[in-house]
Amino acid sequence: xxxxxxxxxxxxxxxxxxxxxxxxxxxxxxxxxxxxxxxxxxxxxxxxxxxxxxxxxxxxxxxxxxxxxxxxxxxxxxxxxxxxxxxxxxxxxxxxxxxxxxxxxxxxxxxxxxxxxxxxxxxxxxxxxxxxxxxxxxxxxxxxxxxxxxxxxxxxxxxxxxxxxxxxxxxxxxxxxxxxxxxxxxxxxxxxxxxxxxxxxxxxxxxxxxxxxxxxxxxxxxxxxxxxxxxxxxxxxxxxxxxxxxxxxxxxxxxxxxxxxxxxxxxxxxxxxxxxxxxxxxxxxxxxxxxxxxxxxxxxxxxxxxxxxxxxxxxxxxxxxxxxxxxxxxxx
Numbered sequence: 001x002x003x004x005x006x007x008x009x010x011x012x013x014x015x016x017x018x019x020x021x022x023x024x025x026x027x028x029x030x031x032x033x034x035x036x037x038x039x040x041x042x043x044x045x046x047x048x049x050x051x052x053x054x055x056x057x058x059x060x061x062x063x064x065x066x067x068x069x070x071x072x073x074x075x076x077x078x079x080x081x082x083x084x085x086x087x088x089x090x091x092x093x094x095x096x097x098x099x100x101x102x103x104x105x106x107x108x109x110x111x112x113x114x115x116x117x118x119x120x121x122x123x124x125x126x127x128x129x130x131x132x133x134x135x136x137x138x139x140x141x142x143x144x145x146x147x148x149x150x151x152x153x154x155x156x157x158x159x160x161x162x163x164x165x166x167x168x169x170x171x172x173x174x175x176x177x178x179x180x181x182x183x184x185x186x187x188x189x190x191x192x193x194x195x196x197x198x199x200x201x202x203x204x205x206x207x208x209x210x211x212x213x214x215x216x217x218x219x220x221x222x223x224x225x226x227x228x229x230x231x232x233x234x235x236x237x238x239x240x241x242x243x244x245x246x247x248x249x250x251x252x253x254x255x256x257x258x259x260x261x262x263x264x265x266x267x268x269x270x271x272x273x274x275x276x277x278x279x280x281x282x283x284x285x286x287x288x289x290x291x292x293x294x295x296x297x298x299x300x301x302x303x304x305x306x307x308x309x310x311x312x313x314x315x316x317x318x319x320x321x322x323x324x325x326x327x328x329x330x331x332x
Contacts, residue, residue: 001068001331004056005318006049006114008076009140010034010165015052016318017060017067023315025060027052036080045082046108053110069331070110073117073321074140082106083114087121087137093177094146098327117143117324122180122270134269136181141168143320148280149176150323151312159265159273161291163187163283167261171271182270184261193232193253202239208250211289215244215251217297220259222252231256254290266300276303282313 003018011032017025031048057063077085083104088096097120103113119139127135141162148160154172162168165187171179193199194206222231235249244252265273279301281291288307295301325331 006072007317015056027055085118144316147320204246212251216255219252219255223256
């Protein structure tokens with residue numbers, strides 16, 4: 001059976017065509033649920049997903065009639081997506097997600113019903129100031145996490161790092177269930193600080209080009225000691241009164257932001273990470289390396305640390321969505 005998977009986030013959509021378990025074609029477009037939130041209409045999202053599907057089919061040299069199943073995941077199942085499905089509460093295994101999948105016909109996107117995979121939320125109710133920090137949720141990262149559980153054969157307590165605009169840390173228990181997650185704004189913070197503050201002039205090319213371990217650790221230690229805001233301003237001080245180059249200063253900032261994320265892991269009530277928990281790091285190469293260096297320099301992280309390569313994390317969303325659909329009996 002040829003399968004088509006749709007991965008829609010806040011700003012982007014990726015469509016993958018699968019033939020006999022392998023990727024036969026792909027396409028991506030800058031369209032996501034943000035367009036619905038801005039316009040109040042799903043028209044642009046529907047058109048964008050439909051056009052991305054057409055491009056992916058063309059790259060695979062297939063037509064609509066050649067596709068036996070369409071599976072969608074990500075923010076497409078939110079209230080500003082194409083088929084809203086409530087989050088599945090943690091602890092959630094792949095069977096729980098499979099059982100909560102929903103079939104919906106979206107005629108402006110595809111001729112047949114599409115199967116949608118729900119997201120996962122932490123099991124916290126009656127949210128208020130007393131417990132809001134313990135709450136978190138995801139749409140899209142759950143299928144990526146189950147893809148890695150299957151690919152890596154994870155069967156022990158593990159925290160999976162999925163860095164991005166909104167960085168996710170997903171806790172997997174010994175029963176291969178998502179136990180909970182915690183989210184930070186690391187990626188967005190780095191972008192805004194690097195481009196839209198007074199530090200833009202001190203960082204020249206913005207993001208770090210290669211890892212400078214000493215500056216990375218210095219930034220993390222600074223944020224831990226004097227706070228993220230002051231550590232960030234130190235980048236300007238290093239520019240004005242010291243001899244560090246732009247890449248070194250960018251590493252200092254990267255360390256400050258990522259170091260704050262590691263503090264989250266140690267102290268957040270959203271997930272309970274113990275020092276011996278296995279740590280799996282994904283993401284773009286420089287982010288993977290930077291997080292790995294920070295973890296190596298922190299005695300708290302005493303468990304096995306696995307840094308993924310590009311092949312390990314290729315096409316995670318589609319692979320995981322198919323795994324959930326297989327559990328439901330929708331694909332062989």
